[in-house]
Amino acid sequence: MLNSRDDITAVVHDTLNEILKDAEFDPVSFTGAERITDIGFTSLLLARLIIQLEAALGADPFEERYVVSDIRTVDELIDAYRQTLQASAVG
Amino acid sequence: MPEEVLVVVGDRFPQFAANRGTVTASQLLERLRSGEVHGPLRLAVGQGLLPQQLAEIEKFAASGDGTAVCHGGVPVPAEHRVVRPGHPPTALIGRVERAAADRFTAPLLLDERVDLLQDRLSSQHVSAITLLEAARQTWVTVTEQFLLSDEERATCVISEVTGVRAAYHHYVFPLPATVEFRLTAHGKVPAQRFGFTVSFHQNQRLTTEIAAEIGVLPEAVAKKQEALAARQALHDALAPLRAAQPATAADTHPGGIPA
Numbered sequence: 001m002l003n004s005r006d007d008i009t010a011v012v013h014d015t016l017n018e019i020l021k022d023a024e025f026d027p028v029s030f031t032g033a034e035r036i037t038d039i040g041f042t043s044l045l046l047a048r049l050i051i052q053l054e055a056a057l058g059a060d061p062f063e064e065r066y067v068v069s070d071i072r073t074v075d076e077l078i079d080a081y082r083q084t085l086q087a088s089a090v091g
Numbered sequence: 092m093p094e095e096v097l098v099v100v101g102d103r104f105p106q107f108a109a110n111r112g113t114v115t116a117s118q119l120l121e122r123l124r125s126g127e128v129h130g131p132l133r134l135a136v137g138q139g140l141l142p143q144q145l146a147e148i149e150k151f152a153a154s155g156d157g158t159a160v161c162h163g164g165v166p167v168p169a170e171h172r173v174v175r176p177g178h179p180p181t182a183l184i185g186r187v188e189r190a191a192a193d194r195f196t197a198p199l200l201l202d203e204r205v206d207l208l209q210d211r212l213s214s215q216h217v218s219a220i221t222l223l224e225a226a227r228q229t230w231v232t233v234t235e236q237f238l239l240s241d242e243e244r245a246t247c248v249i250s251e252v253t254g255v256r257a258a259y260h261h262y263v264f265p266l267p268a269t270v271e272f273r274l275t276a277h278g279k280v281p282a283q284r285f286g287f288t289v290s291f292h293q294n295q296r297l298t299t300e301i302a303a304e305i306g307v308l309p310e311a312v313a314k315k316q317e318a319l320a321a322r323q324a325l326h327d328a329l330a331p332l333r334a335a336q337p338a339t340a341a342d343t344h345p346g347g348i349p350a
Contacts, residue, residue, distance in 0.1 A: 022280075022281065023280060023281040024280050024281075042281070043316055043319065043320065044281060044282060044308070044312070044316055045281060046316075046319065047312050047313075047315040047316035047319060048312055048315075050315060050319070051311060051312060051315055062318075062319055062322065067319075067322050067323045067326040068319050068322075068323050069323060069326070069327075
């Protein structure tokens with residue numbers, strides 16, 4: 001299972017760009033400060049992102065711990081996955 | 092004996108069936124069963140008949156003795172599996188056929204058990220809401236039977252309907268009528284979208300047009316999108332309660348001692 005912040009960051013960035021490419025948006029070189037809605041993510045693309053990240057990382061932070069409005073930026077999304085994975089490893 | 096020409100309508104349209112030249116399904120079948128009809132009877136099948144009534148009329152028409160002849164044939168209901176899974180009595184359209192690459196047609200075929208017909212028991216015409224539901228059944232049927240691939244049919248759902256516009260030009264009466272689906276737009280990114288117009292025609296006249304767009308998504312994505320929205324809505328609804336000051340004992344138990 002991927003747990004380091006770098007691993008999670010890489011997976012999240014790749015998955016974000018994969019979905020943006022499918023939706024015919026330009027790829028993004030992420031700094032982490034990008035607002036998810038500003039780079040083109042609608043509720044539909046967000047649903048796809050969460051499904052794909054659950055398959056890649058084995059967790060869905062939005063099932064229990066977070067709601068969509070808790071997450072604004074790419075870094076906040078990465079933190080949500082990191083904390084959810086840490087909590088599930090401890091629990 | 093002179094030829095008799097009638098339109099048969101469902102028993103749920105007594106007001107319309109009071110017009111000369113009409114007969115209710117029950118009255119017609121009673122006449123046919125009793126052998127009371129001796130001369131040629133030319134029939135058109137209108138709206139509101141039960142499937143059993145349609146089948147029995149077809150049997151009399153197919154007997155070949157010339158007693159009853161159905162103009163245009165007896166329509167066949169659409170497959171319930173598609174239009175209302177789990178709700179077999181309420182199909183409002185007949186079998187859908189492709190007329191061109193972007194055009195599909197079906198007979199309007201109201202069943203008397205349709206709940207929506209209850210709205211207009213005192214009227215002669217078919218209600219607007221019934222036509223809207225018939226249009227919905229048409230776009231579901233066309234999408235599932237003709238517009239999606241086999242794989243999409245197995246894994247996708249119609250996840251949203253947007254931009255519904257309706258124009259009611261003329262009354263639709265419980266007479267034979269056709270429904271036409273015309274595809275006007277198709278997009279694939281970020282999800283499949285179909286734009287279309289469903290129109291109703293009676294006596295070669297356009298009576299009603301309903302246009303809309305639908306989005307088709309993999310079921311898993313549609314469910315996830317819905318689950319995210321549901322959790323967010325619940326969170327937003329609870330937020331004011333969480334932010335409120337805790338109730339005092341006096342608020343909770345005015346004039347009394349808390350348990």
